[in-house]
Amino acid sequence: MKSFLEFLRERVNTKDWNLWFGTLRFDGVDEERKIVHLVVGNLFVREWIVRKYGRVIKRAVENYYGHGYDFVVDFENLGEDERKPGPLVRKKPLILSTLNPNFTFENFIVGEENRLIYSASLEVAENPGIYNPFIITGGVGLGKTHLMQAIGRRMMENNPDVKVLYITSETFMNEMIEALKDESMHRFREKLRKKLDVLLLDDVQFLMDKRWLQNELFHTINELMNMGKQIVICSDRNVKELRGFHERLISRFQMGLNLSIKPPSYETRRRIVMKFAGDHSVVLTNEMVDYIAKNITGNVRRLKGAILRLCVSQETDGTLNFQKMVDLISDLLDPLPRCGADVDLITKISRVLKVDPNLLTSGSRKRELNLLRMIGIYFCVRNLNIPVNEVAQLFKRSRTSILYTLNKVESMKNDFEVRSILSKLEEDFTGEIGGFAG
Numbered sequence: 001m002k003s004f005l006e007f008l009r010e011r012v013n014t015k016d017w018n019l020w021f022g023t024l025r026f027d028g029v030d031e032e033r034k035i036v037h038l039v040v041g042n043l044f045v046r047e048w049i050v051r052k053y054g055r056v057i058k059r060a061v062e063n064y065y066g067h068g069y070d071f072v073v074d075f076e077n078l079g080e081d082e083r084k085p086g087p088l089v090r091k092k093p094l095i096l097s098t099l100n101p102n103f104t105f106e107n108f109i110v111g112e113e114n115r116l117i118y119s120a121s122l123e124v125a126e127n128p129g130i131y132n133p134f135i136i137t138g139g140v141g142l143g144k145t146h147l148m149q150a151i152g153r154r155m156m157e158n159n160p161d162v163k164v165l166y167i168t169s170e171t172f173m174n175e176m177i178e179a180l181k182d183e184s185m186h187r188f189r190e191k192l193r194k195k196l197d198v199l200l201l202d203d204v205q206f207l208m209d210k211r212w213l214q215n216e217l218f219h220t221i222n223e224l225m226n227m228g229k230q231i232v233i234c235s236d237r238n239v240k241e242l243r244g245f246h247e248r249l250i251s252r253f254q255m256g257l258n259l260s261i262k263p264p265s266y267e268t269r270r271r272i273v274m275k276f277a278g279d280h281s282v283v284l285t286n287e288m289v290d291y292i293a294k295n296i297t298g299n300v301r302r303l304k305g306a307i308l309r310l311c312v313s314q315e316t317d318g319t320l321n322f323q324k325m326v327d328l329i330s331d332l333l334d335p336l337p338r339c340g341a342d343v344d345l346i347t348k349i350s351r352v353l354k355v356d357p358n359l360l361t362s363g364s365r366k367r368e369l370n371l372l373r374m375i376g377i378y379f380c381v382r383n384l385n386i387p388v389n390e391v392a393q394l395f396k397r398s399r400t401s402i403l404y405t406l407n408k409v410e411s412m413k414n415d416f417e418v419r420s421i422l423s424k425l426e427e428d429f430t431g432e433i434g435g436f437a438g
């Protein structure tokens with residue numbers, strides 16, 4: 001009878017099997033608990049196998065052993081990998097390119113959504129040449145360059161002799177143009193192909209539609225890969241979306257490991273905000289951290305920019321409060337969410353009124369706050385036609401209190417301040433809701 005691993009192998013494509021399952025061992029079945037034990041010698045490989053092949057393995061286990069059986073992949077340190085003793089005298093690494101000193105693995109906040117790409121990057125740094133080329137794709141400001149440089153830095157720490165070249169695609173182009181101009185292509189080629197061990201090529205989407213550059217890149221990549229040199233490439237487009245890229249370059253890219261970096265989750269954003277703020281000695285309350293993490297979602301660079309701005313202000317003015325923070329960073333926030341069933345209305349209203357959402361629904365009786373709250377309630381019922389009961393829930397108030405508020409605001413409608421706050425809400429909500437009664 002076929003062994004379980006043979007059985008599994010038939011259900012995995014050959015390329016993936018060779019790349020990922022090579023070190024997988026079978027480690028027996030716990031019949032009592034109906035669990036099949038598998039072992040790998042590498043944390044990242046375990047992560048990858050479970051994520052990408054978890055369902056396939058589960059199905060194979062059930063088909064092979066019977067219904068109700070499950071599996072676990074254990075990690076076993078095979079020993080050789082115990083932190084190698086470093087050289088007694090540390091040589092200074094040969095610096096071919098300047099790397100941002102902040103872009104390290106230690107400074108990268110790892111959340112559930114980016115754990116895989118983080119551990120893959122670590123793996124590439126610790127064991128270069130296996131996942132080659134390693135391609136990181138994903139939106140702007142999500143940490144691609146950070147991870148790429150962290151790989152380069154870690155490699156230099158591990159081996160001071162390793163020659164790491166970080167280059168953006170734009171610099172690649174400029175240097176090539178220069179080389180063509182003063183007929184020094186041989187030197188350009190030597191620098192890129194002969195004199196380095198690791199090539200970190202950033203923003204490769206820049207080479208879209210530039211065939212002459214792609215040609216040069218293709219030969220560079222080929223030569224480096226033939227020598228077993230590690231290549232890391234970043235792109236803010238998916239490999240398939242690299243318009244006007246040579247087929248052969250694309251297929252080179254697809255030979256390696258290609259992972260995309262995901263926007264940080266709310267939890268990760270909170271941790272990033274707290275870390276940046278800590279790094280820059282900015283003191284933020286819980287509500288402030290919350291507000292920033294909720295309203296700057298898709299770009300870590302912007303998140304960081306917001307904290308830096310608060311840092312400058314705190315240094316010049318001393319104190320920072322919620323209102324001041326909102327004023328300082330309002331242009332960095334995401335565009336207001338569209339009004340739909342899943343929109344957090346309180347978040348949106350507090351954004352427009354520039355007030356802490358927690359205070360908006362709190363019991364605080366401060367005059368200014370109370371006024372904003374009453375107008376917010378009025379707006380929800382009268383303009384957005386939200387049922388009174390729902391509004392009561394949203395604002396954490398009784399139905400009676402909502403009805404009282406409606407009358408009260410009605411009687412104040414000619415007041416200049418009230419009118420201007422109301423029209424601010426109307427302005428920001430109009431066009432997104434379409435045809436509500438004004």
Ligand code: ADP
Binds near residue numbers: 103110147
């Ligand atoms: P990209 O190259 O994808 O456009 P960067 O690598 O330049 O983005 O990242 C933008 C900024 O956000 C950098 O300052 C980087 O350090 C920071 N950053 C992104 N993701 C994280 C993260 N998960 N943890 C810490 N910092 C991050």
Ligand code: MG
Binds near residue numbers: 144145146202203
């Ligand atoms: Mg970048």
